[in-house]
Amino acid sequence: MDITNQSQGSFVVRPVVAAVALAVASFAHAQEAKKDESVQLEKVVVTANKRAQNxxxxxxxxxxxxDEVLQRNNVKDFDNLPALSPALSVTYSTQPGNYSINMRGIGTFSLGVGVEADVSVIIDDIPFAMQANAFKDLADVNRIEVLKGPQSTLMGKSSIAGAVxxxxxxxxxxxxxxxSTYLTNDHEWRISGSTSGALSDTVRMxxxxxxxxxxxxxxxxxxxxNLNGSDDTNFAGKLEWNPDDQWSVMFAPRYSKFNKNCCVSPFRMMTNTGGLYNINNGFTYASNNDRIPVSKILGGIVPGPDNVSVRNDYPAGGNAKDMGAGLKVGYAFGDSGFLANHTLTSITSWSHYMMDDYQDGDFTDSDVLNKTLIGGKPTNLHGGLFQQGHFDVKSKTEELRLTSPDKGRLRYVAGLFYGKNELGRHLGRFPAGTYITDYTASAENTNYAIFGNGTFDLTSQTSIIAGLRFNREDVAYTFDSPLVAPTVASRTQHHYEGTDAENKKTGKLGLEHRFNPDAMGYVTYSTGHKGKGIDLTSTFNDNNYKNGFVPGEDAHSVExxxxxxxxxxxxxxxxAAFKTDFKGFQQSAGQTDADGIYRTQLHSIGNVRTSGLEADMNWRVTRDLLLNGSFAYTKAIVTEFPNGPCYSVINAAGTGTTPGGNCIVKNPLFGNSNTADLAGMPMPNAPKYKLNMGGQYEIRTDMPFDGFVNAAYRWQSKVNYRIDQDPTSIQKSYGIFNLGGGIKDKKGGWKLSFMINNLFNKSYAASLGNVGYFNTMYGSTAAAPVHxxxxxxxxxxxxxxxxxxxxAF
Structure with missing residues (x-):
C-alpha cells in the first residue's frame, strides 16, 4: 500500500462507474418519478442567521x-466531517489540545492557549472556548451546518475563517x-441510547x-x-418548560469524559539504520560504544510506507473531561404593540474543560539516559524522556437577541453578547538535558459585543443584506517557568504578565436577487477579525515579552x-465563488533545533489568501434513489511571509545538512536567521481539489422489511503538511470508496446496516513530516546523514x- 504513488485515475474511475451503475439501475423508476409530485427533496432548515430558514x-x-447523512456515514466525531464537507480539513499535532480545524485551507496553525481559533464550533448557540473540545464524540447530534468564510458579524469570536x-x-x-450499536472487525465499538417525551402538558424532557x-x-x-484510538463516555439532557404560548425555557446540561491515546507517528522512512543511537538533546557520550544500536532501538520495527508499529515506554495522548450547561429562555411577543410577533431570546452558558496530556519524548523504549553525559558528567538516570501537561478551560457566555417576524419587508436579528474565557496550561518535559521545560501559563479574554444583521426588500425579488458588529476584547496573560533542575547547568526563574485590549467592528453588505421561486443569486462582502495572540509555549522568552501581543487577524471576503x-x-x-484576504495571519512554524528538539514559534504573516469555487448538490433521482455530492476548488496561499521557516536537505558532500528551497542563510534582515520567502506558496494541509459523492438506493419488498444499498466516495488532490514546503512532507492525491447496505423494518422499529470501509484498500497519511536529518535523533559511527x-x-x-x-420503540 504505497501512499505516495497511487494512480489518480483508478481513484476516480471505479467509484464513478459504481455510482453510474446505481443510477442506471433505477432509470425506469426515474421516468415514473417525473410525474410523481411526491418525489421531492425535503425542506432543509438552517439557523446560520440565528433564525430558522430554508x-x-x-x-x-x-x-x-x-441526521440521515450522519447515520449513513457512521459519523462518530469531528475527524469524520472532512470526508463529507470538502471545505473542511483537520490538522493533527503531537497532542489533542493542538488539533486544528481548517476552513477553505485556513485554520489555527498556532499552538498555545494565548491564540484563539480561526474556525468556531458552536453547539445549540453556545460557542466552545477552546477548539480542542470539539474532538470528542458528536453525541446526540441532529444537524451540522458548515458555514464557509468569515462569520464574525453574527458568530463572533473565532469565526474569521468560518464556523461549524x-x-x-x-x-x-x-x-x-x-x-444504536456499532461494531467493526478491528474492535471499534459504540453504543448509544436516548429517551424523549412529554412529562406533562407544559414540560418535556x-x-x-x-x-x-x-x-x-x-x-x-x-x-x-494499540495507539491512536479513543474512548468516550457522554451524557446530555434537555428539560423544556412551556408555561404558555409566549414563554419557553430550555435547560440543557451535558457531561463527557474522553481519552485519546493518540498522536503517535510511526517511522515511515529511516536511512542508515545500521548505525548507533545518538539522542542529541544536550547529551554527549563518553564513547561510541556507549551508544545504542539503531537495530535495538527499532526492536522489530521495519520503517516503510506500511509501518504502523512503534516502541513507546510512556503513555501518549490525553484524558479529558467536559461539563457544562446552557439555559435558553424565549419570549414571543403578541400580535400587537411595537414588538408585535418579535421574539426575545436569552442564552446563558457555563462550561469547564480539562485535559491531562502526555507523550513519549524520545519515541523509544530504550534506556537512552544511561551512560549519557551532561556537562561532561553522568546523568545518573535511567529510562527516557517524557512530557506531561494539563489544560484547564472555563467559559461563561450570555447572549440576548431580538428576532423580527419571518414576514415583512425588513427581517432582522439584533443582540448583545458577553463572553469570558479563562484558559490555563501547564507543560513539563523531563528529566534531563535541554529537553527540559516546565512552565505554567494562563490566558484570559473577555468579550463585549453588540450586533445586528438584516435583510430589506427593495422589491419583491431584490433585497439588501447588511450586518454590523462592534466588539470589545480585553486580554491578559501570565507565564511562569520556575523549574531549577539538577540535570541542567543553570536555570533562571521567570515570571511574565501582560494585558491589552482592542475595539473592532466587522460587517457584511450584500445583494440578493430571486430570479424566480426556484433560483436565487447573491453577492456579499464581509469582514472578519481574530483577536490578539501571545505565544504562551515553551519558547516564550524576554523577546516575546518585550514584543507583547501579536496583532490580531483581519479578513476581507467577497462571495x-x-x-x-x-x-x-x-x-x-x-x-459559490469566493476570495478572502487575511492580513496579519497568526502562524506557528516549527523546526528541529540543534539540540534535537522540535520547537514552534508564533509569527504574524503579512498576508494569506484563499479563493476558489464550491458546489453542493442533493438529488432525489427517484422515490428510491437519493444522491448527494460536494466539490471544492480551493487555492489557499501565502501572499506575504518574507521571514518564513526553511527546511533542510542533505548537503552535496553527504556529511550533513544544508537549508533547502529558496532559503536565505543568515538573512541580515531578520537577525541573521535562516529564512525563506514563502510568498505564493500553498498553505499547509490545504488540498486544491476535494470531491465527495454519496447516495442510497431503497429496495422495496413485499416482506415486513425493505433493503437498501449505500455508497460514498471522496477524493482529494495532493497536500503538503508543512508550511516550510518540505517536499518530503507531501501526501499525494488519493480516493476512498465505502460501500454498504442492509435491511430495515417498514414500521421503523429497527435497522441493520453493514459497510466495507475503504473498499479498494488505499493507504494514506493523515499527517506526514520529517523528524530531521543528520544526528538529530539517530546517527551512525560514521556520522553519515540520517533522514x-x-x-x-x-x-x-x-x-x-x-x-x-x-x-426504536
Missing part, C-alpha cells in the same frame, strides 16, 4: 449534514426511545447517553497495545453564489468492516 433562502455558502454550527436532537412530543471505544491502528510493540431548486424540487444545487520521516496513518488507512444496529 437553506435555499440563505445567502451564505453552507454545507448541511443532516451544530444542533442536537429536539425533544419529541410523544415518548420515543432509541438504541430528553436524555441521551453514549459510550464508544476504538483501540487505534498503531501497534505499540513494547506493551502489545458570489447561486442557489437553485431544479427538476420540480427533486434537485438542489448551490454554487527520518514519520507519518500518522488515518483511521481508514486500510480496509475494515463495520456493522450497525438501530432500534
Amino acid at each position: 437553506l435555499q433562502d440563505v445567502p451564505v455558502a453552507i454545507t448541511v449534514l443532516n 454550527n451544530i444542533s442536537t436532537k429536539p425533544i419529541d412530543s410523544l415518548w420515543k426511545s432509541k438504541v 430528553r436524555l441521551a447517553a453514549g459510550k464508544s471505544a476504538n483501540p487505534g491502528v498503531v501497534k505499540n510493540l513494547t506493551d502489545g497495545k 458570489a453564489g447561486l442557489k437553485l431548486t431544479l427538476l420540480d424540487n427533486r434537485m438542489s444545487l448551490d454554487l 527520518i520521516q514519520q507519518w500518522t496513518p488515518a483511521r481508514d488507512y486500510q480496509r475494515y468492516y463495520s456493522m450497525r444496529a438501530d432500534f
Whole structure:
C-alpha cells in the first residue's frame, strides 16, 4: 500500500462507474418519478442567521449534514466531517489540545492557549472556548451546518475563517426511545441510547447517553497495545418548560469524559539504520560504544510506507473531561404593540474543560539516559524522556437577541453578547538535558459585543443584506517557568504578565436577487477579525515579552453564489465563488533545533489568501434513489511571509545538512536567521481539489422489511503538511470508496446496516513530516546523514468492516 504513488485515475474511475451503475439501475423508476409530485427533496432548515430558514433562502455558502447523512456515514466525531464537507480539513499535532480545524485551507496553525481559533464550533448557540473540545464524540447530534468564510458579524469570536454550527436532537412530543450499536472487525465499538417525551402538558424532557471505544491502528510493540484510538463516555439532557404560548425555557446540561491515546507517528522512512543511537538533546557520550544500536532501538520495527508499529515506554495522548450547561429562555411577543410577533431570546452558558496530556519524548523504549553525559558528567538516570501537561478551560457566555417576524419587508436579528474565557496550561518535559521545560501559563479574554444583521426588500425579488458588529476584547496573560533542575547547568526563574485590549467592528453588505421561486443569486462582502495572540509555549522568552501581543487577524471576503431548486424540487444545487484576504495571519512554524528538539514559534504573516469555487448538490433521482455530492476548488496561499521557516536537505558532500528551497542563510534582515520567502506558496494541509459523492438506493419488498444499498466516495488532490514546503512532507492525491447496505423494518422499529470501509484498500497519511536529518535523533559511527520521516496513518488507512444496529420503540 504505497501512499505516495497511487494512480489518480483508478481513484476516480471505479467509484464513478459504481455510482453510474446505481443510477442506471433505477432509470425506469426515474421516468415514473417525473410525474410523481411526491418525489421531492425535503425542506432543509438552517439557523446560520440565528433564525430558522430554508437553506435555499440563505445567502451564505453552507454545507448541511443532516441526521440521515450522519447515520449513513457512521459519523462518530469531528475527524469524520472532512470526508463529507470538502471545505473542511483537520490538522493533527503531537497532542489533542493542538488539533486544528481548517476552513477553505485556513485554520489555527498556532499552538498555545494565548491564540484563539480561526474556525468556531458552536453547539445549540453556545460557542466552545477552546477548539480542542470539539474532538470528542458528536453525541446526540441532529444537524451540522458548515458555514464557509468569515462569520464574525453574527458568530463572533473565532469565526474569521468560518464556523461549524451544530444542533442536537429536539425533544419529541410523544415518548420515543432509541438504541444504536456499532461494531467493526478491528474492535471499534459504540453504543448509544436516548429517551424523549412529554412529562406533562407544559414540560418535556430528553436524555441521551453514549459510550464508544476504538483501540487505534498503531501497534505499540513494547506493551502489545494499540495507539491512536479513543474512548468516550457522554451524557446530555434537555428539560423544556412551556408555561404558555409566549414563554419557553430550555435547560440543557451535558457531561463527557474522553481519552485519546493518540498522536503517535510511526517511522515511515529511516536511512542508515545500521548505525548507533545518538539522542542529541544536550547529551554527549563518553564513547561510541556507549551508544545504542539503531537495530535495538527499532526492536522489530521495519520503517516503510506500511509501518504502523512503534516502541513507546510512556503513555501518549490525553484524558479529558467536559461539563457544562446552557439555559435558553424565549419570549414571543403578541400580535400587537411595537414588538408585535418579535421574539426575545436569552442564552446563558457555563462550561469547564480539562485535559491531562502526555507523550513519549524520545519515541523509544530504550534506556537512552544511561551512560549519557551532561556537562561532561553522568546523568545518573535511567529510562527516557517524557512530557506531561494539563489544560484547564472555563467559559461563561450570555447572549440576548431580538428576532423580527419571518414576514415583512425588513427581517432582522439584533443582540448583545458577553463572553469570558479563562484558559490555563501547564507543560513539563523531563528529566534531563535541554529537553527540559516546565512552565505554567494562563490566558484570559473577555468579550463585549453588540450586533445586528438584516435583510430589506427593495422589491419583491431584490433585497439588501447588511450586518454590523462592534466588539470589545480585553486580554491578559501570565507565564511562569520556575523549574531549577539538577540535570541542567543553570536555570533562571521567570515570571511574565501582560494585558491589552482592542475595539473592532466587522460587517457584511450584500445583494440578493430571486430570479424566480426556484433560483436565487447573491453577492456579499464581509469582514472578519481574530483577536490578539501571545505565544504562551515553551519558547516564550524576554523577546516575546518585550514584543507583547501579536496583532490580531483581519479578513476581507467577497462571495458570489447561486442557489437553485431544479427538476420540480427533486434537485438542489448551490454554487459559490469566493476570495478572502487575511492580513496579519497568526502562524506557528516549527523546526528541529540543534539540540534535537522540535520547537514552534508564533509569527504574524503579512498576508494569506484563499479563493476558489464550491458546489453542493442533493438529488432525489427517484422515490428510491437519493444522491448527494460536494466539490471544492480551493487555492489557499501565502501572499506575504518574507521571514518564513526553511527546511533542510542533505548537503552535496553527504556529511550533513544544508537549508533547502529558496532559503536565505543568515538573512541580515531578520537577525541573521535562516529564512525563506514563502510568498505564493500553498498553505499547509490545504488540498486544491476535494470531491465527495454519496447516495442510497431503497429496495422495496413485499416482506415486513425493505433493503437498501449505500455508497460514498471522496477524493482529494495532493497536500503538503508543512508550511516550510518540505517536499518530503507531501501526501499525494488519493480516493476512498465505502460501500454498504442492509435491511430495515417498514414500521421503523429497527435497522441493520453493514459497510466495507475503504473498499479498494488505499493507504494514506493523515499527517506526514520529517523528524530531521543528520544526528538529530539517530546517527551512525560514521556520522553519515540520517533522514527520518514519520507519518500518522488515518483511521481508514486500510480496509475494515463495520456493522450497525438501530432500534426504536
